[in-house]
Amino acid sequence: MKIVTTAKTWVGTKYHHQGRLKKTDIHLGGVDCFGLVMGVAKELGIAGMGGKPLVQYDRFDYAMFPDGARLKEFLDKHLNLANKIRSGDIMLFSFFGNPQHLGIVSNVIADDKIEIIHCYSGSGMVVQHYLSPAWIRMISGIYHFRKHSICTK
Numbered sequence: 001m002k003i004v005t006t007a008k009t010w011v012g013t014k015y016h017h018q019g020r021l022k023k024t025d026i027h028l029g030g031v032d033c034f035g036l037v038m039g040v041a042k043e044l045g046i047a048g049m050g051g052k053p054l055v056q057y058d059r060f061d062y063a064m065f066p067d068g069a070r071l072k073e074f075l076d077k078h079l080n081l082a083n084k085i086r087s088g089d090i091m092l093f094s095f096f097g098n099p100q101h102l103g104i105v106s107n108v109i110a111d112d113k114i115e116i117i118h119c120y121s122g123s124g125m126v127v128q129h130y131l132s133p134a135w136i137r138m139i140s141g142i143y144h145f146r147k148h149s150i151c152t153k
């Protein structure tokens with residue numbers, strides 16, 4: 001799947017709040033969880049609402065611990081809710097009851113064996129790993145990019 005393949009190329013990119021820069025051979029880049037989703041969407045030409053490139057709706061008006069209502073509103077507006085977890089889906093996680101973190105599903109073996117690619121300050125970079133039971137309990141939403149959402153440039 002192109003979403004997962006593209007997301008894997010971001011693994012190792014350094015964490016940077018509100019960053020949008022992918023690592024290269026000479027630079028560690030800098031990205032956060034939202035920036036990772038936007039970067040993958042940009043590379044693949046994924047569209048948001050109305051068929052415009054999703055990156056045209058990119059936002060930088062969020063804190064280190066963002067307002068989960070605005071993040072969820074963005075996802076509800078530009079992506080579709082999923083009723084089954086699939087590779088390439090976007091997972092929304094809640095910390096302390098507030099939805100504020102995103103990850104890209106890279107592999108699903110079972111309901112309790114889910115691998116994601118994400119970036120958060122605790123890891124210091126984009127990482128790929130299977131979710132622990134604690135992470136699974138924090139899942140508060142599953143989204144996928146809209147069907148036929150590739151932009152015609």
